[in-house]
Amino acid sequence: MNRLGITARNVFGNGYAVRNLVIGICAIIVTYLVIFPLFVLFNESLSVVPAGGERTYSLSGFYEMLGQWRTYRILMNSIIYAAGSSLVALLIGGSLVWLVQRTDIPAKKFVMLFALFPLFMPPVLSAIGWVLLLDTNVGLLNVVTQAIGLGSIFNANSMAGMIWVGGVLEVPLVFLWLWPAFAAMNPALEEAAAICGARSIKVIMTILLPIMLPAFGAVLLINFILSIEDVMVPIVLGLPAGINVLASEIYIAHIRVPTDTHTASVYSVLLLVITMALAFYYLRLTANADRYVTVRGRGFNQKALELGRARLPVFAGVCLLLGLIVGLPMFILGWTSLMPYLQVPSIAGLSLISLNSYRMLLDDPAALRGIGNTLIVGVSAAFVVMSLAVVIGWLQVRTRNWFSRTVDMLAFTPIAVPGLVIGLSLSILYLNVPLEIYGTLLIIWIAFVTRFLPYGVRLTYSGFSQIHRELEEAALISKAGWFRTIRTISLPLLGPTLLVGFIYTILRGFREISASLLLSSYGNEPYSVVAYHMWDGGEVGKASAYGIVALCCMVVLVVVGQWIAGRKVIGPES
Amino acid sequence: MIQISRLYKTYPGSKYTPVDDLSLEIQDGHFFTLLGPSGCGKSTTLRCIAGLERPDQGEIKINGVSVFSAEAGRNLPPYKRALSMVFQSYAIWPHMTVFQNVAYPLKCQGQSREDIRKEVAWSLDLVGLGHLADRPAPLLSGGEQQRVALARAIAGRSKVILFDEPLSNLDAKLRETMRSEIRALHQQLKFTALYVTHDQEEAFSMSDMVAIMNKGKVRELGSPEELYTTPRSEFGAEFLGARTKVSGTVRGRTDDNLLVVETPLGVVHCRHFADHPPGTSVFVYVRQSEILPSEGAAQPGAPVFSARIDSVEFVGDTIDWVARAGDIALHGRSLLGRPDCKKIREHLNEAIDLQIVSACCVPST
Numbered sequence: 009m010n011r012l013g014i015t016a017r018n019v020f021g022n023g024y025a026v027r028n029l030v031i032g033i034c035a036i037i038v039t040y041l042v043i044f045p046l047f048v049l050f051n052e053s054l055s056v057v058p059a060g061g062e063r064t065y066s067l068s069g070f071y072e073m074l075g076q077w078r079t080y081r082i083l084m085n086s087i088i089y090a091a092g093s094s095l096v097a098l099l100i101g102g103s104l105v106w107l108v109q110r111t112d113i114p115a116k117k118f119v120m121l122f123a124l125f126p127l128f129m130p131p132v133l134s135a136i137g138w139v140l141l142l143d144t145n146v147g148l149l150n151v152v153t154q155a156i157g158l159g160s161i162f163n164a165n166s167m168a169g170m171i172w173v174g175g176v177l178e179v180p181l182v183f184l185w186l187w188p189a190f191a192a193m194n195p196a197l198e199e200a201a202a203i204c205g206a207r208s209i210k211v212i213m214t215i216l217l218p219i220m221l222p223a224f225g226a227v228l229l230i231n232f233i234l235s236i237e238d239v240m241v242p243i244v245l246g247l248p249a250g251i252n253v254l255a256s257e258i259y260i261a262h263i264r265v266p267t268d269t270h271t272a273s274v275y276s277v278l279l280l281v282i283t284m285a286l287a288f289y290y291l292r293l294t295a296n297a298d299r300y301v302t303v304r305g306r307g308f309n310q311k312a313l314e315l316g317r318a319r320l321p322v323f324a325g326v327c328l329l330l331g332l333i334v335g336l337p338m339f340i341l342g343w344t345s346l347m348p349y350l351q352v353p354s355i356a357g358l359s360l361i362s363l364n365s366y367r368m369l370l371d372d373p374a375a376l377r378g379i380g381n382t383l384i385v386g387v388s389a390a391f392v393v394m395s396l397a398v399v400i401g402w403l404q405v406r407t408r409n410w411f412s413r414t415v416d417m418l419a420f421t422p423i424a425v426p427g428l429v430i431g432l433s434l435s436i437l438y439l440n441v442p443l444e445i446y447g448t449l450l451i452i453w454i455a456f457v458t459r460f461l462p463y464g465v466r467l468t469y470s471g472f473s474q475i476h477r478e479l480e481e482a483a484l485i486s487k488a489g490w491f492r493t494i495r496t497i498s499l500p501l502l503g504p505t506l507l508v509g510f511i512y513t514i515l516r517g518f519r520e521i522s523a524s525l526l527l528s529s530y531g532n533e534p535y536s537v538v539a540y541h542m543w544d545g546g547e548v549g550k551a552s553a554y555g556i557v558a559l560c561c562m563v564v565l566v567v568v569g570q571w572i573a574g575r576k577v578i579g580p581e582s
Numbered sequence: 583m584i585q586i587s588r589l590y591k592t593y594p595g596s597k598y599t600p601v602d603d604l605s606l607e608i609q610d611g612h613f614f615t616l617l618g619p620s621g622c623g624k625s626t627t628l629r630c631i632a633g634l635e636r637p638d639q640g641e642i643k644i645n646g647v648s649v650f651s652a653e654a655g656r657n658l659p660p661y662k663r664a665l666s667m668v669f670q671s672y673a674i675w676p677h678m679t680v681f682q683n684v685a686y687p688l689k690c691q692g693q694s695r696e697d698i699r700k701e702v703a704w705s706l707d708l709v710g711l712g713h714l715a716d717r718p719a720p721l722l723s724g725g726e727q728q729r730v731a732l733a734r735a736i737a738g739r740s741k742v743i744l745f746d747e748p749l750s751n752l753d754a755k756l757r758e759t760m761r762s763e764i765r766a767l768h769q770q771l772k773f774t775a776l777y778v779t780h781d782q783e784e785a786f787s788m789s790d791m792v793a794i795m796n797k798g799k800v801r802e803l804g805s806p807e808e809l810y811t812t813p814r815s816e817f818g819a820e821f822l823g824a825r826t827k828v829s830g831t832v833r834g835r836t837d838d839n840l841l842v843v844e845t846p847l848g849v850v851h852c853r854h855f856a857d858h859p860p861g862t863s864v865f866v867y868v869r870q871s872e873i874l875p876s877e878g879a880a881q882p883g884a885p886v887f888s889a890r891i892d893s894v895e896f897v898g899d900t901i902d903w904v905a906r907a908g909d910i911a912l913h914g915r916s917l918l919g920r921p922d923c924k925k926i927r928e929h930l931n932e933a934i935d936l937q938i939v940s941a942c943c944v945p946s947t
Binding site: 024409476478479481482483484485486487488489490492496497500501 | 594632633634659660661665666667669670671673675676677686687690691734738
């Protein structure tokens with residue numbers, strides 16, 4: 009039985025016409041956004057088009073790829089990079105969350121804010137910041153070690169450098185993901201162990217770690233996915249050292265002249281298979297979370313573990329760590345942005361401070377265009393993402409059947425599709441259809457909507473879950489139609505959630521690079537791509553200044569949003 | 583009038599049928615209650631009538647208008663059905679004031695600003711909340727929210743109002759007050775009320791007609807007093823609190839239309855819903871108040887027999903006791919301080935003469 013009533017007769021015949029029409033349109037848009045590009049990608053990876061000849065289908069691209077030793081080396085590099093940086097992120101992020109949530113460490117709010125602050129810095133700039141710190145010649149940290157006679161011991165352009173930077177970039181995300189898991193843990197379990205006579209260290213090792221293991225596993229998995237699809241660190245740090253990973257390989261094939269779309273698509277399929285498989289495993293792991301992770305929900309009387317004499321030394325350690333992973337990259341970017349030419353911070357350098365780089369930004373049409381493009385595309389994409397998310401979230405919470413599950417699954421798929429792969433697929437698609445979309449803002453917009461939709465849906469899903477269905481039903485009974493019900497009851501009640509989603513999407517717009525890197529051409533570059541081009545073109549001071557400008561934009565955006573919404577935009581759910 | 587004929591409702595993937603071939607007719611102006619244990623399908627039935635669930639089969643007519651018909655493929659959405667509803671959670675919109683909540687249905691009907699103002703004032707006065715019109719909804723107590731929900735339901739002057747367990751979230755004292763207020767509103771406004779509850783006392787004190795539901799079917803239908811005195815099924819008798827069950831056989835009928843039933847405890851004269859010819863097997867149900875320590879000799883139809891008091895339980899105003907005659911358990915209740923109460927307590931674990939003074943019977947299945 010067709011419970012949703014999507015048949016021609018029902019759509020127009022039974023008073024649910026508006027509802028069914030809206031849902032139908034959203035479903036079609038989502039299907040188009042998700043299915044089409046992937047279809048084109050697979051099609052491309054399986055086609056062989058000899059010069060001037062007919063298109064034929066074969067697996068030759070895959071045989072060729074799998075027949076080269078190089079492929080396995082690249083794959084190995086990808087796995088080492090992804091696994092290493094996930095572990096670094098988990099280790100640092102996990103300990104920070106644990107310290108803030110479960111111990112009596114001072115200044116918790118400050119630690120939290122500092123740990124999350126890198127979210128305001130586009131990753132491309134963070135990567136640049138780390139190069140300025142770890143470069144063998146001009147890196148600040150190496151200059152310091154040289155000064156104390158240890159020589160140059162750090163190297164940004166190495167696997168270790170990549171793992172460190174990639175891991176540090178993910179610390180804020182680990183912090184956000186692990187927060188609810190720690191908050192939901194029943195402290196009675198720890199207390200019971202303590203009563204049984206176990207010492208603090210032993211409680212942590214024998215109770216806390218085993219209980220949190222599934223949560224750690226899930227975070228490791230999602231970190232792994234994000235790292236293996238990351239393109240920024242591999243091309244900023246890896247390429248100069250000749251360390252290639254899958255993502256950078258796709259990028260190189262794409263920018264090669266002439267563009268080797270076929271090779272790029274074959275590698276993309278390989279990458280996609282890996283991320284999809286991991287995402288599937290991740291969903292299974294978290295779906296069974298109830299079985300492992302003690303109790304969900306809140307209301308526990310969280311008793312902080314007393315650190316005792318270790319309290320201040322631990323706090324000092326945390327400050328040092330945060331200063332290193334958050335403060336130093338910001339500082340070096342700020343410093344570089346104020347210097348007329350690249351140089352290591354020094355007292356003498358203070359006299360050289362100038363706003364020259366910022367003045368150059370104002371004179372650079374590309375720089376202004378980048379921010380303008382990102383704002384235009386970000387705001388309009390945010391609007392569409394949240395509109396789609398409202399309908400899909402409603403559908404998923406209020407009607408549970410095969411149709412809503414299918415739409416939901418489709419809307420969720422982009423989470424497992426690397427941005428690079430979305431970029432490549434869209435470029436193949438729109439280079440081959442006679443629509444003038446390639447090279448315009450519209451194609452960036454499509455990429456943004458596709459990439460950010462899953463996060464919007466997740467937000468509206470939890471938003472609708474908190475609105476009792478009888479509130480909507482009472483409106484229907486009060487003779488309001490479906491659309492009026494959504495407009496006058498659901499949307500006002502969702503209000504803060506929608507604003508959070510809106511601002512989050514714009515922030516992601518500033519941070520996004522992996523899809524837009526492949527889709528930008530002259531004129532439609534969003535912020536991150538412009539910043540990367542400045543770095544690539546050697547304009548380090550200007551790129552740094554550009555980063556500081558973006559940082560300010562985002563902070564203002566979030567503070568204003570927070571003020572309007574009356575709740576936290578960025579930060580763990582309270 | 584609400585007419586429901588042969589309604590079915592199942593959920594995909596669930597074996598259980600919440601509404602199973604249900605037919606009902608609810609007269610205009612009646613206070614009609616669907617009573618039953620949780621999960622019996624009463625709320626689902628109500629939601630089908632409201633248009634919040636789509637039944638699989640059957641037809642629903644409200645005031646002669648067919649709002650759902652599986653055959654005709656018709657399923658009017660809630661906003662096209664002439665009814666209003668009070669929800670279990672009250673469903674008071676938290677982003678609006680009391681006035682805005684009550685005005686919402688009127689606004690949706692497109693009434694003028696002036697009419698809306700008058701109508702809201704009228705209905706808020708009726709529920710005694712005239713002074714709270716401008717209060718934001720989140721600042722209301724549970725009882726006040728309940729009243730706002732009532733005001734919203736009556737504001738449109740609907741002829742039909744549905745109530746989905748509206749009192750189950752209130753404390754006992756408030757529940758009693760609201761019960762009589764809803765009843766008074768019904769007397770005054772003469773709407774047709776369809777009320778859903780699992781609370782027998784609530785159902786009986788408010789309703790003109792009660793339907794007792796179980797497993798998606800109506801098991802009993804009648805006025806509260808009819809149901810209480812002459813249940814028609816085992817489920818109904820037990821649901822309404824008859825605790826002692828004895829099997830017997832019909833032997834005839836008395837002049838005042840009671841069935842003469844022969845049981846292992848003696849011959850009992852029973853009230854009955856349907857007539858049963860001699861020889862029919864029936865279950866005789868005896869309420870706790872219908873079984874007493876014997877004061878003397880047996881009378882026709884009120885047998886005296888010997889039983890052993892197994893347990894006595896102090897409840898408060900009464901004591902509940904269980905006696906055993908052969909393998910038949912007899913449940914009785916005596917008012918504290920009365921002579922028979924003393925007698926029962928004195929005979930704990932001893933034999934005593936008991937008498938069944940009245941009973942009812944239902945056909946055994």
